[in-house]
Amino acid sequence: MKLAVIGTGYVGLVTGTCFAETGNQVVCVDIDERKVEKLNNGIIPIYEPGLDVLFNRNTAEGRLKFTTNLAEGIEGAEVIFLALPTPPGEDGSADLKYILKVADDLGPLLKQYAVIVDKSTVPVGTAEKVWVHISRGAKIDFDVVSNPEFLREGVAVDDFMKPDRVVIGTKSDKAKAVLNKLYAPLVRQGNPVIFMDERSAEMTKYAANAFLAVKISFMNEIANLCEKAGANVDDIRRGIGTDSRIGKRFLFAGIGYGGSCFPKDVQALAKTAQEYDYDFQILKSVMDVNAKQKSKLLPLIKGHFDGDLKGKTIAVWGLAFKPYTDDIREAPALENIRALLKEGAKVTVYDPEAMDNVRNILGNQINYAHTSYAALDDADALVIMTEWPLFRTPDFGKMNLLLKNKLIFDGRNVYELDQMKEVGYTYYSIGRETVTPEVSQTA
Ligand SMILES: NC(=O)c1ccc[n+]([C@@H]2O[C@H](COP(=O)([O-])OP(=O)(O)OC[C@H]3O[C@@H](n4cnc5c(N)ncnc54)[C@H](O)[C@@H]3O)[C@@H](O)[C@H]2O)c1
Numbered sequence: 001m002k003l004a005v006i007g008t009g010y011v012g013l014v015t016g017t018c019f020a021e022t023g024n025q026v027v028c029v030d031i032d033e034r035k036v037e038k039l040n041n042g043i044i045p046i047y048e049p050g051l052d053v054l055f056n057r058n059t060a061e062g063r064l065k066f067t068t069n070l071a072e073g074i075e076g077a078e079v080i081f082l083a084l085p086t087p088p089g090e091d092g093s094a095d096l097k098y099i100l101k102v103a104d105d106l107g108p109l110l111k112q113y114a115v116i117v118d119k120s121t122v123p124v125g126t127a128e129k130v131w132v133h134i135s136r137g138a139k140i141d142f143d144v145v146s147n148p149e150f151l152r153e154g155v156a157v158d159d160f161m162k163p164d165r166v167v168i169g170t171k172s173d174k175a176k177a178v179l180n181k182l183y184a185p186l187v188r189q190g191n192p193v194i195f196m197d198e199r200s201a202e203m204t205k206y207a208a209n210a211f212l213a214v215k216i217s218f219m220n221e222i223a224n225l226c227e228k229a230g231a232n233v234d235d236i237r238r239g240i241g242t243d244s245r246i247g248k249r250f251l252f253a254g255i256g257y258g259g260s261c262f263p264k265d266v267q268a269l270a271k272t273a274q275e276y277d278y279d280f281q282i283l284k285s286v287m288d289v290n291a292k293q294k295s296k297l298l299p300l301i302k303g304h305f306d307g308d309l310k311g312k313t314i315a316v317w318g319l320a321f322k323p324y325t326d327d328i329r330e331a332p333a334l335e336n337i338r339a340l341l342k343e344g345a346k347v348t349v350y351d352p353e354a355m356d357n358v359r360n361i362l363g364n365q366i367n368y369a370h371t372s373y374a375a376l377d378d379a380d381a382l383v384i385m386t387e388w389p390l391f392r393t394p395d396f397g398k399m400n401l402l403l404k405n406k407l408i409f410d411g412r413n414v415y416e417l418d419q420m421k422e423v424g425y426t427y428y429s430i431g432r433e434t435v436t437p438e439v440s441q442t443a
C-alpha cells in the first residue's frame with residue numbers, strides 16, 4: 001500500500017518506519033527542512049531504541065522516503081496519516097492549528113480517494129473539523145478516521161509493532177477495510193482492532209492517558225502518606241499490584257510524571273470537560289498532585305543544608321523525562337535544576353542521551369559531565385531524576401572518592417534501603433524512610 005505520513009516526529013517517524021517494515025511504500029513529510037535533510041542523509045533526529053535497524057533497512061530498500069513537499073509526499077497515497085503536534089494552547093486546550101493547516105493544504109491536493117488518519121492526540125470532534133477543512137478544497141471523495149496512537153517513547157517500535165490494541169474510529173466501511181488490511185500484520189498476535197465512532201476513538205486516547213496519570217498521582221499520594229505514617233510505598237506497590245484487578249504497571253511513585261503527553265493530555269481533557277460544562281474533579285487533583293510532586297525534593301535538599309544552597313554543587317543524574325529517550329519535554333529534571341540554580345547552587349548534570357537537548361535550553365548555566373562519575377566530582381550531593389539502568393548498580397567505592405558527602409536525593413527510588421544502609425549513605429527517596437548513617441548503626 002502507498003502511504004503518506006505528515007509530521008515526522010516521534011510518532012510520525014515510528015509510524016512511517018514500521019509501516020515500511022511491513023512492506024508498504026511510505027513517504028514521510030515534514031516542514032522542518034533540517035530534519036528532512038538529516039533523514040535523507042540517513043541520520044535519525046531522535047533517540048529511539050531499535051528504530052535505526054528498521055530505518056536503515058527500509059530506506060536502503062527504497063520503501064521509506066522523506067520530503068518537505070506535501071503534494072509530492074501524498075501522491076498516490078491510499079492512506080494519509082496526520083502525526084502533527086497538538087501542543088497546549090494558552091487556555092490548556094489542544095491547539096489544532098497544525099492539524100487544520102495541513103487539512104486546508106490537503107484538500108486541493110487530493111487526486112483520488114484517500115483515508116486521512118488522525119494519529120495525533122486530538123479532542124472530541126476534531127475528525128469532523130478536519131473533514132470540514134479538507135472538504136473546502138477537495139473535489140473527490142475521502143474519509144477522515146481517528147486512529148489514536150498509544151506508543152510510549154523508549155519502546156516505541158515494540159509498542160507499534162505489537163500493539164495491545166488498535167483503536168479505529170470511523171463509520172465508513174471503505175475506510176475500515178483499508179485500515180484492517182494495513183494493520184493486519186501488526187495484530188496477528190491476537191490483539192484486537194477495536195472499531196468505534198470517531199468521537200469515541202478520540203476520547204479513548206485521552207481516557208487512557210488520564211487513567212494512567214491517575215494511577216501515578218494516586219501512588220504519589222500514597223507515597224507521601226507513607227512518609228508520614230512510616231510505611232514503604234514500594235512494598236505497597238508490590239502488595240496491591242499482584243491483585244489482577246489493579247495490575248503491576250504504572251504504580252511507581254516518583255518525582256512526578258512528565259513527557260510530551262501526560263501533562264498536556266490531562267490538561268486538555270480537563271478543558272474538554274469544562275467546555276461541556278462537566279466538573280471533572282479527579283483530573284484537577286491529578287494535575288495538582290503532580291505539580292506538587294515535581295518540586296518535592298527541593299525542600300529536602302535545602303533542609304539538609306540548613307536552608308542554604310549558595311555555593312553548593314549538586315550533581316544531577318538523569319535529564320530525560322524517563323529512561324531510553326532523549327526527550328526532555330516537561331521533564332521533572334529541568335524544573336528541579338532551575339530551582340536549584342535559583343537557590344544559588346551550582347549544578348553538574350549527566351544523562352546518557354538527553355544532554356544535547358538540555359544544552360540547547362540551559363546552555364552554560366550548568367556543567368555537563370562526560371560520564372556519570374565525572375558529574376560527582378566535588379559535588380555536595382547527588383540528585384537522581386531519571387531511572388536509567390546505568391544508575392542502578394554504581395560503584396559506591398568510586399562514588400565515595402568523588403562526592404564530598406555520602407548523600408543522595410532519589411526521585412525515582414532506584415536503590416533499596418538496605419543497600420543504602422550498607423554503603424553508609426544518607427538517602428532520601430520517595431515514600432520510604434530516610435536512611436541516615438546513624439539509622440544504619442542501630443538497624
Ligand atoms: N511522542 C509520543 O510518545 C506520542 C505518543 C502518542 C501520541 N502522540 C501524539 O502524536 C502527535 C505528535 O507527537 P510527536 O511527539 O510525534 O510530535 P513531534 O513534535 O515530535 O513531531 C511533530 C512533527 O510535525 C512537524 N510539522 C509541524 N507542522 C507541520 C506541517 N504543516 N507539515 C508537516 N510537518 C509538520 C514538526 O516539524 C515535527 O517534526 C501529538 O498529538 C502527540 O500528542 C505522541
Ligand SMILES: O=c1ccn([C@@H]2O[C@H](COP(=O)(O)OP(=O)(O)O[C@H]3O[C@H](CO)[C@@H](O)[C@H](O)[C@H]3O)[C@@H](O)[C@H]2O)c(=O)[nH]1
Pocket residue numbers: 121149150151152153154209212216249250251252253254255256257258259260261262265321322
Ligand atoms: O509507574 C510510573 C510510570 C510512569 N511514570 C512517569 O510517567 C511519565 C510518562 O511515562 P510513559 O507513559 O512511560 O511515557 P510516554 O512516552 O509519555 O507515554 C505515554 O504517553 C504517550 C503519548 O500519548 C502514550 O501513547 C503512551 O501510551 C503513554 O504511556 C514519565 O515521566 C514516567 O517517569 C511514573 O512516574 N510512574
